[in-house]
Amino acid sequence: xxxxxxxxxxxxxxxxxxxxxxxxxxxxxxxxxxxxxxxxxxxxxxxxxxxxxxxxxxxxxxxxxxxxxxxxxxxxxxxxxxxxxxxxxxxxxxxxxxxxxxxxxxxxxxxxxxxxxxxxxxxxxxxxxxxxxxxxxxxxxxxxxxxxxxxxxxxxxxxxxxxxxxxxxxxxxxxxxxxxxxxxxxxxxxxxxxxxxxxxxxxxxxxxxxxxxxxxxxxxxxxxxxxxxxxxxxxxxxxxxxxxxxxxxxxxxxxxxxxxxxxxxxxxxxxxxxxxxxxxxxxxxxxxxxxxxxxxxxxxxxxxxxxxxxxxxxxxxxxxxxxxxxx
Amino acid sequence: xxxxxxxxxxxxxxxxxxxxxxxxxxxxxxxxxxxxxxxxxxxxxxxxxxxxxxxxxxxxxxxxxxxxxxxxxxxxxxxxxxxxxxxxxxxxxxxxxxxxxxxxxxxxxxxxxxxxxxxxxxxxxxxxxxxxxxxxxxxxxxxxxxxxxxxxxxxxxxxxxxxxxxxxxxxxxxxxxxxxxxxxxxxxxxxxxxxxxxxxxxxxxxxxxxxxxxxxxxxxxxxxxxxxxxxxxxxxxxxxxxxxxxxxxxxxxxxxxxxxxxxxxxxxxxxxxxxxxxxxxxxxxxxxxxxxxxxxxxxxxxxxxxxxxxxxxxxxxxxxxxxxxxx
Numbered sequence: 001x002x003x004x005x006x007x008x009x010x011x012x013x014x015x016x017x018x019x020x021x022x023x024x025x026x027x028x029x030x031x032x033x034x035x036x037x038x039x040x041x042x043x044x045x046x047x048x049x050x051x052x053x054x055x056x057x058x059x060x061x062x063x064x065x066x067x068x069x070x071x072x073x074x075x076x077x078x079x080x081x082x083x084x085x086x087x088x089x090x091x092x093x094x095x096x097x098x099x100x101x102x103x104x105x106x107x108x109x110x111x112x113x114x115x116x117x118x119x120x121x122x123x124x125x126x127x128x129x130x131x132x133x134x135x136x137x138x139x140x141x142x143x144x145x146x147x148x149x150x151x152x153x154x155x156x157x158x159x160x161x162x163x164x165x166x167x168x169x170x171x172x173x174x175x176x177x178x179x180x181x182x183x184x185x186x187x188x189x190x191x192x193x194x195x196x197x198x199x200x201x202x203x204x205x206x207x208x209x210x211x212x213x214x215x216x217x218x219x220x221x222x223x224x225x226x227x228x229x230x231x232x233x234x235x236x237x238x239x240x241x242x243x244x245x246x247x248x249x250x251x252x253x254x255x256x257x258x259x260x261x262x263x264x265x266x267x268x269x270x271x272x273x274x275x276x277x278x279x280x281x282x283x284x285x286x287x288x289x290x291x292x293x294x295x296x297x298x299x300x301x302x303x304x305x306x307x308x309x310x311x312x313x314x315x316x317x318x319x320x321x322x323x324x325x326x327x
Numbered sequence: 328x329x330x331x332x333x334x335x336x337x338x339x340x341x342x343x344x345x346x347x348x349x350x351x352x353x354x355x356x357x358x359x360x361x362x363x364x365x366x367x368x369x370x371x372x373x374x375x376x377x378x379x380x381x382x383x384x385x386x387x388x389x390x391x392x393x394x395x396x397x398x399x400x401x402x403x404x405x406x407x408x409x410x411x412x413x414x415x416x417x418x419x420x421x422x423x424x425x426x427x428x429x430x431x432x433x434x435x436x437x438x439x440x441x442x443x444x445x446x447x448x449x450x451x452x453x454x455x456x457x458x459x460x461x462x463x464x465x466x467x468x469x470x471x472x473x474x475x476x477x478x479x480x481x482x483x484x485x486x487x488x489x490x491x492x493x494x495x496x497x498x499x500x501x502x503x504x505x506x507x508x509x510x511x512x513x514x515x516x517x518x519x520x521x522x523x524x525x526x527x528x529x530x531x532x533x534x535x536x537x538x539x540x541x542x543x544x545x546x547x548x549x550x551x552x553x554x555x556x557x558x559x560x561x562x563x564x565x566x567x568x569x570x571x572x573x574x575x576x577x578x579x580x581x582x583x584x585x586x587x588x589x590x591x592x593x594x595x596x597x598x599x600x601x602x603x604x605x606x607x608x609x610x611x612x613x614x615x616x617x618x619x620x621x622x623x624x625x626x627x628x629x630x631x632x633x634x635x636x637x638x639x640x641x642x643x644x645x646x647x648x649x650x651x652x653x654x
Contacts, residue, residue: 257595
């Protein structure tokens with residue numbers, strides 16, 4: 001699936017070209033051919049479609065949409081990637097991908113559900129882990145609040161916060177079903193339905209001592225409400241801003257001067273900076289997930305041709321958990 | 328001078344009552360009476376006039392305007408404050424103040440120009456020192472940019488940055504005269520006149536490697552321009568937002584998502600948190616000021632009745648250096 005035109009707002013079919021007549025490619029020396037099975041659908045992909053500088057270059061017009069994915073090696077001239085191996089890496093929105101010496105693929109160990117390599121053990125789980133622990137630095141007894149809390153990152157953030165000793169974890173999500181999942185299944189202390197409830201009032205009720213760590217996936221009014229409820233020396237982790245990615249103009253946080261009043265900081269991060277520390281975090285996540293202390297959910301969408309719709313789910317909030325396209 | 332009505336926007340005479348018929352007060356046991364000589368005029372005073380929570384309670388209607396000041400002890404029943412001593416503390420916009428056991432006054436050492444205790448050795452200089460060094464954490468070779476650069480805090484920030492090894496210090500100010508003072512007298516590497524020049528373009532020119540530390544006194548469009556030019560791992564110090572204090576609605580920084588792209592942080596502080604570290608910083612400032620490596624400027628306004636106009640100078644930018652009311 002190629003980028004045909006840069007989207008404005010949500011993506012639609014005019015933004016993509018799907019060439020389904022291309023022959024199955026053949027491999028050269030040292031290469032392996034990967035049949036793509038699953039695609040990781042992340043908000044950041046929408047950012048890469050804009051013609052704007054970012055932490056990676058924009059996707060060029062006519063280029064395959066950049067995306068993490070899981071695939072199976074179906075032909076190989078490279079011993080590192082034996083035929084039949086399950087591999088994980090930047091495979092793109094396409095049916096077949098070549099190995100690239102500049103961006104090595106990881107072989108997914110046997111016994112690990114390959115789609116988990118896209119969620120809890122992949123960049124999603126890693127963003128939750130490093131964003132919360134390294135940037136948010138929660139202390140025992142803290143109040144931690146997460147926006148986009150039923151999403152793939154947010155739901156893991158809240159659970160790690162509890163495991164690491166937060167006294168109170170509050171999630172902000174968009175439906176009563178999601179809120180019930182957070183409190184009844186994942187152990188969040190409270191959840192706020194931002195569509196139905198007044199977030200300012202509910203943060204006041206659920207965080208009587210203020211917010212020590214706010215992990216933000218959303219931006220906009222929810223970020224402003226959280227800024228108005230910070231505790232002293234609070235940390236605001238900026239992971240993303242799904243409420244803003246489809247707008248021309250980003251809405252800035254009007255309450256940023258709370259950072260002065262509360263001697264607080266707001267900090268952003270990119271999970272790829274932590275690549276060399278993924279193994280330590282994956283080991284910890286493995287322990288937590290297999291021990292049942294971290295639950296996760298995948299939301300499958302079938303068919304490469306629906307990858308754009310899958311991406312839009314992240315912004316409409318109609319997904320439950322990690323969005324994965326199954327090819 | 329009492330707060331008669333809470334201001335909207337800039338203050339005017341309707342906000343204050345000046346009772347010039349009150350008799351000179353007499354002192355009780357343990358008290359001393361201070362004749363107020365100089366008042367420290369700071370942007371934060373405007374914030375205290377609003378009926379909104381802050382780091383100190385709002386000034387109540389009918390109460391004396393809270394303000395730092397310098398005075399002379401004219402009557403004393405307290406050995407700590409001998410008659411004739413010069414004292415510094417929260418004296419308020421009034422002609423006479425009592426000592427308060429809950430807010431002890433500092434005695435200004437002989438040989439120090441008393442007004443310097445309001446500028447370089449007072450909260451102004453201390454805000455520059457701790458905001459830059461403790462929050463901004465400049466490293467040798469860094470590019471440091473300061474807004475409100477010709478102001479009492481900003482001008483000292485830039486000079487400390489140079490002394491601490493910044494490779495490049497750029498100031499943003501509102502007139503050509505101020506810009507010339509920064510580059511010709513204070514040793515700034517470049518200055519940007521935000522009224523006459525395009526700040527985005529000029530930041531690009533003057534900071535080719537991006538901004539490592541942005542010290543912000545201003546907020547609004549200037550903060551946004553700086554956010555668009557951050558270097559990796561940049562620190563944005565939020566000291567104040569003089570462009571916003573007189574508005575009903577604060578304009579949030581639209582470019583705050585640069586914090587993600589640049590793995591940067593934005594952090595606020597209140598200088599009063601550093602009270603117990605003032606002596607170390609004052610000693611250092613003393614060395615710098617007497618050694619001629621830090622220059623400073625005071626802008627005097629005469630008459631208690633003009634304290635409101637003096638406050639407005641900070642927001643119109645018509646002052647040069649620290650604004651002090653001389654009574």
